Amino acid sequence: MTDEDRNEMVVTPWEVRGKVDYERLIREFGTQPLTDGLLERIVKLTGEFHPQLRRKLFFSHRDLDTTLDLYEKGVKFVLYTGRGPSGPVHIGHLIPWIFTKYLQDKFKTRLYFQMTDDEKFVIEEDLKLEETTHFAYENSLDLIALGFKPKDTYIIFDVQDIDLLYDIALEAAKRITFSTAKAAFGFQESTNIGWIFWPAIQAVPCFIHTKLTGEKVPALIPAAIDQDPYWRITRDIAQKLGYYKPAQIHCRFLSGLGIGGKMSASEPETSIFTTDQPATVKRKIWNAFTGGKGTAAEQRTTGADPNICTVFQYFYFLFEEDDKKIAERERQCRAGETLCGECKTDLAERINEFLSEHQKKREKARNIVDKFHIKR
């Protein structure tokens, strides 16, 4: 692979690599930019300008405006997001979940969270179904640790809950041709038939609320934009099935600690897992890619580049909510007043503080995880 190939942007539901151009993604995926006007509407409705909105972590949407129109007319919405449980959760996964919690709290709405153990099994050559089902359980502890409550949070475990999903999935699948699925996902002759069917399962949580409650409301999906093709085809069939089109709000990818690409469980040294111990976190952060210079002397003179720094990115997206403090950190970096080692030490401390609490909550979640299962 040449450097040019490595930098070429690839964004599919299964692979994100290269330098991501978010404006180009909006054009290519055919979504709408999250304008200042829309941000203001959200702030007005929620009474809070969430840091992830201020920092423009969310940048794109589909039908968020019409969903808010409906909301203002008294038609609520449900939230829907999920996780492909192919391994342990890393900090990058938590970011949209934290934002989802904010939306849930402010709009007082139900969340359907899909654990796609079936998807990860059919897609990942080497994973066994027991493994993805195990990860689905373990990953759900991370979700619960963020403070979601069973009263309005329904975790869908695909394999375990298939009895609730299958009829809706069949309704969806009947209306999605191979041709459509191929165009959306790049399916090939060698793709297995489980993978080909699976988009019908990912469509279900958009509609399941009506089945469970009789209420007809739209779903709003906070998720990374790479998942958009699933809901694009779901949107095409929603009205034929008598439902609202699902709306989406798309976030950027949090880079791994290496150069480029999103944080990925397949490169463990560049991802901070929620179960990592303090020494591991320190080591990983210490080896992180930054915008620093070859020598301390040079950096003192010319300053460093926070734009390409994975450590700065962590502060920016999750570990420094104070706008003044993040601006000061950026200034000091550019001015060469702080060196990378200081930022790394700070970040490792912040992460370890966070994880220390998170890991306690995560263990407590084992006692209540059953309450998040959908009752029959």
Add this chain to the structure above:
Amino acid sequence: MTDEDRNEMVVTPWEVRGKVDYERLIREFGTQPLTDGLLERIVKLTGEFHPQLRRKLFFSHRDLDTTLDLYEKGVKFVLYTGRGPSGPVHIGHLIPWIFTKYLQDKFKTRLYFQMTDDEKFVIEEDLKLEETTHFAYENSLDLIALGFKPKDTYIIFDVQDIDLLYDIALEAAKRITFSTAKAAFGFQESTNIGWIFWPAIQAVPCFIHTKLTGEKVPALIPAAIDQDPYWRITRDIAQKLGYYKPAQIHCRFLSGLGIGGKMSASEPETSIFTTDQPATVKRKIWNAFTGGKGTAAEQRTTGADPNICTVFQYFYFLFEEDDKKIAERERQCRAGETLCGECKTDLAERINEFLSEHQKKREKARNIVDKFHIKR
């Protein structure tokens, strides 16, 4: 459509038309002929030469010999057959079920019977899921009316039982590429993704016995040969999944009452449904295609042709088990001693006698159908 097109043999899991050449089917499907040697083995093991075997209704197999080898060594098998519930059951459907009952009684083995309401829904443009699920229930009454007992008969209702099927279906689906499925079933760009996945669901009853009981035994499938492609691909993956390859024994198609083709629920006047009333049966039989001549006088002189006669075929395959009597009926037909009207009157009487009893048993089955559901 020209006469030549109409006569061209087409045998797929969804369509059977034209003049069926069974020797050619054995060659094209790559199955084995059911030899006299194998028939003798069955008779020796069962103590009965079942009329459907004597009359060569079953003509082909896969691995029946190795299944009997295993049986003789003490490894039992389970039976598996099923029904696509797209409408009411007609008499043609009952024939392999009656044979299955004989195998079950003689070999004292469990039967898994799959009601594929999901398949019929995704395949048939105009059918709703509630309809196929309704037919699945109604059709199961016909099965039960034949005398199957809940103790060793497990009816799988696909949608209702998906929680039992899905994990095995995923294991199968992961190992079947689109390319393989396309080659076996002729899938196209316009095929919906539910249909494409479905062969994985049809594979499940071959393996479910192990999940339910821990026993590892092969499945023997009595079915019409048009369903062979499903189990051909199942056979290819069985051993990778740690199971025996499913064995099959294939029957001919019972023609409808019109010219050529198998009895089809889509041409109601050429099919005798199990719920038909006596007057309807008389009318349908009276309009049946026979091997008779233009006038009674001509037929008295030259005789008729039982080979192409749908009425004779009904006697042969189901309504005259006595070999001497069927031979005498054939002789009289060829000699012009009986006319078609007499045979039709006889057949309508036989069918109505059968249906009168069947319909009573069918209604009683409503009281016990729940006992055939798989317990959780």
